[in-house]
Amino acid sequence: MTSLVLNLTSRQKQEISSHYAAYRTTSKNPYIEAFFKLDGASLSIYQTGKAVFQGEKAAFYAQNWGYQEEEQDLGKGGQDCALIGTDEVGNGSYFGGIAVVASFVTPDDHAFLKSLGVDDSKKMTDQKIRQIAPLLKENIPHQALLLSPKKYNEVMEQGYNAVSVKVALHNQVIFLLLQRGVPAEKIVIDAFTSSQNYKKYVAKETNQFPNPVTLEEKAEGKYLAVAVSSIIARAMFLENLETLGQKLGLTLPSGAGSKSDQVASTILAKYGMTGLTETAKLHFANTKKAQKLLQRGTQ
Template identity: 55%
Template sequence: MNIVLNLNQEELVRLKAKYYSSSQPSKNPYITFFAKVGKTSISLYNSGKVVFQGSDAEKLAEDFGYVRTPVPKKQTDLIGTDEVGNGSYFGGLMVTASFISEENLPFLKAIGVADSKKLTDEKICQIAPSLIEKIPHVALVVEPQKYNEVIASGYNAVSIKVALHNQAIYLLEKQLKHQPEHVIIDAFTSATNYQKYVNKEQNHPLTTVTLLTKAEDQFFAVAVSSIISRFLFLESLKKLSKEVGLVLPSGAGALSDQVAAQIIKTYGIEMLEHVAKLHFANTQKALKLAQR
């Protein structure tokens, strides 16, 4: 069993204190805290992500907001959601909700639907238009300029995703002729954290929502949403690249710092705000590079 949670600072302090006596050194340079409890390991990564892995993963994770929920056994009559772009400095944030019915399954299997992370961008661009045409869905696109405005208004990286997933589900429910049996979200935070933020939203779906780790591997509806979101993200990146006359990379590595510094030198910080998510650490790195 493998459970991934994104905990806040207070929860991380509590986790370290609780499992301090079970802590062990880790050879992984990206792990800042590691503990072994029976046959279950707890790994805290630099990013703040916590991975519970082992036979008691659910039991241990429950103390930090994880909620056990029944997982649907059917692939159909459900909505699945996924987002793309949240880990990339350049480009927008895309969240898609898709509904899969029994009649969709032969088409999805024939077209080769799988998690977008397992498909090449070429394959995604090939099949996404057909999915957009044939599968009931709602895709919400937040370009960088708007994303920066929303973050500045008080949202954070998690709460903006919660708001978008919630709204996409709500809008898709309204399009359908009946209420689906279930909603599966590819988990990006704990169920407790999701509920905390979603309670602040105006619209609320009627269908039971389950956050599931690696849901894109298990449900066609999530895989379809993953593919559509990735396609829209690539289109956004392509459009923004043309506007600045530079190839904007995906991700948030050193290449992004260098390209951002070039944009600042050529156009100023205003253009960077138009093409990048400014709250990423890349912005400060780019500003330093631009001053050299």
């Protein structure tokens, strides 16, 4: 089904609603402000200010209101099927755990997701992510896992590495989502390693499934399912970072820059290595840098 999206001003919303008043009907979707059944298409105007035209004549109606081909973004290409997409957040941050999410999206979900402005979480503000993540969690079937810093440090000591940990997490969220019976025709992972590496590590995992998996670079910008996962995962990571910080009475920064070194040094001074084990990924270079900062401060 063709789905075309327009961003409307308040004036345009009024003009369109007035123009199609005779075709207005009710919608069960609480996020739709006005819904119209046109000849050969439907029109949904969302509270976010987006107009979504769907159906055979979607382009005909949308072009009357300024639609142009280049406005199409996510929602086209190789995702015109029932698809599971996965992504992870937190791998590059010294503090906080790793959140991995698998989401199941069908073409019927595309209009709703576009209306929310779903995109790669790296292109979105944290405020926007926190705003729409609950709506995605409520409306899109997904499976999420959060590996805490403490557990991360434990599995690293058991022989995992930074890549094999992520392979295990991605495999597990996909496995659990498939166990719920979602009819996935395609599975896409936002690539963090080569397919060869992925297959090598996943072969060691206990939980296996027969569905083929595709690893694609920058998949969060190509597939709505991956974008949904990136948003939910980012929201989980941010919440975990706040929770861990509150326990220590500190604000834990995201990333692995010099600010992380300084905060880690403060944690070492107050709580010792136990504090870092609970909040940070110890194998990062930040740990040694923080220890050096503490030594300088005590000399």
